[in-house]
Amino acid sequence: MRPDGRSVDQLRSISITPNFLDASPGNALVAFGQTKVLCTAVLEDGVPPFLSNRGRGWVTAEYDMLPASTVTRKARSWRRGKADGRTLEIQRLIGRALRTVVDPGTLGERTIWVDCDVLQADGGTRTASVTGAWVALALCLRDARENEVLSGDPIRAQVGAVSVGVVGGRVCLDLCYEEDARADTDLNLVMTDRGGIVEVQGTAEGEPFSDGELGEMLTIGRAGLETIFDAQRAALGA
DSSP states (O other): OOOOOOTTOOOOOOEEEOSSSSSOOOEEEEEETOOOEEEEEEEEEOOOOGGGGTTOOEEEEEEEOOOGGGOOOOOOOHHTTOOOOHHHHHHHHHHHHHEEEEEHHHOOSEEEEEEEEEEOSSHHHHHHHHHOOOHHHHHHHHHHHHTSSSSSBOOOOOOEEEEEEETTTTEEEEEEEEHHHSOOOOOOEETTTTOOOOEEEEEEEESOHHHHHHHHHHHHHHHHHHHHHHHHHHHHOO
């Protein structure tokens, strides 16, 4: 039995609340069980210097965990002087994932800034962030089209993410923190709704995993992502 009573192939309860904030046209509060992440997206004129005068846009992301997101207070990044390695890794993952499904030529020389702030962490903060970031991005770009800032839709596909792992000898979907802390294998799967794999981050924390377990993790992860893609579409009213 899993800590929360789920079957091995069952996601935690997922909710995506679009337009959680009033000030930003592109935002969503995403919850994977007790993990809650606020995602916002803002479109600004201009691009990084390496893209200047090329007529192409850019998508980038920032990620952080708020002080009260964990049981023990987590210091803010600016107090530490810089973001830690995990934070940088996750925000780069979010940016990479979003760039795979956005046409930079349709953006023109504009940058989309996506911010993912973890309000509460119970495992899977990076997967919840990728999933919510796409919804915030889609809402931001919808607003830009409605206000005639953009003439076309830069989004080519949906992108989402889910965690999978081997816990107690069983492949399990969408690990909560208690499972993640004792997993023999921890794997994060990022995919598009068209079936393309964007990234697979898999690490053996204890016993190495087999080819068969890898295949099972990919299969169970794909199935879970179908539900996640449905939740994204529902959040957009599609």
